[in-house]
Structure formats: structure tokens, C-alpha cells
Amino acid sequence: MALVFPAIRVLLGLFFLLTGAVKLTDQISAELYQQLKSQFVQFADVFPLKEFGYKPEPGQYLQVVGWIEVVAGALLAFGPQLLQEISNFVLTIVMIGAIYTLLVLKEPLAMCAPATICLGLLLLLNIRGRGNRAKSKFE
Numbered sequence: 001m002a003l004v005f006p007a008i009r010v011l012l013g014l015f016f017l018l019t020g021a022v023k024l025t026d027q028i029s030a031e032l033y034q035q036l037k038s039q040f041v042q043f044a045d046v047f048p049l050k051e052f053g054y055k056p057e058p059g060q061y062l063q064v065v066g067w068i069e070v071v072a073g074a075l076l077a078f079g080p081q082l083l084q085e086i087s088n089f090v091l092t093i094v095m096i097g098a099i100y101t102l103l104v105l106k107e108p109l110a111m112c113a114p115a116t117i118c119l120g121l122l123l124l125l126n127i128r129g130r131g132n133r134a135k136s137k138f139e
Helices: 004-024 030-045 048-052 058-078 081-104 109-128
Strands: none
Touching: 004 030, 004 058, 004 081, 004 109, 030 058, 048 081, 058 081, 081 109
């Protein structure tokens, strides 16, 4: 049981690293990359900060999300504990944004499932997967 949370952390980190890499280049899957490029045009239209006058350019939005996923995924999988926790937080925000975007676009709930599962695993790691921490004097 002691290896379950580290295994989830590494696999989830590698998953984000791969999904981020797909967003950065068409060398992994040209078809998927083109599909993501067209989806990010819609995603940019419902960007949460649009209410404050900021609408990202879809290509840059795709690249920024891709780099965030690559870097945070690598740190989640292989970084020191502090950077794992920071990357967990960053990826949690990205997944909340993804779910928000899909709901605003009125996509089927099945489209939200991957982001929801990833968010659930990130929250699980945040709550339970930190390993042995020093007990406080009240425990």
C-alpha cells in the first residue's frame, strides 16, 4: 500500500508530460495536434479571463497549456516534494479550467471525464499522498 501513492504520482505526471507534449508538436500525432489546434480556438473564446478583457490567441494558448503540462508533469513525477506539491497545485488549476471550459461550451459530460478523473487523482495525492510527515505536538 505504501507504493500506491508514489505510483499514482509518477503515472499521472507521465500522463501530463505526454498530453503536454502532444500539444506542443505534431511529431507525436499530427491528427491529434490538428484537432487540438481547432479545439483551442473554441477554448480561447470562453477563456475565464475574457470577462476582464483578456482573450488569448489560440495557438499561444495551446503552447502555454502544453508547456505547463510538460513541466508540471515532469516535476510531479520526478521532482522533489516541494516542487511536486507546487506542480500538483498548478495542474489542479489547469484541470479546473479545463472542466470549466468544457461545461461552458456545453460539451457532453463524457468529454469532462478525463479532466475530472485527473483532478480527482491530483486532489487525492494532495490529501493522502504526501508520505510521512512530522506529527504535530497535538497528535
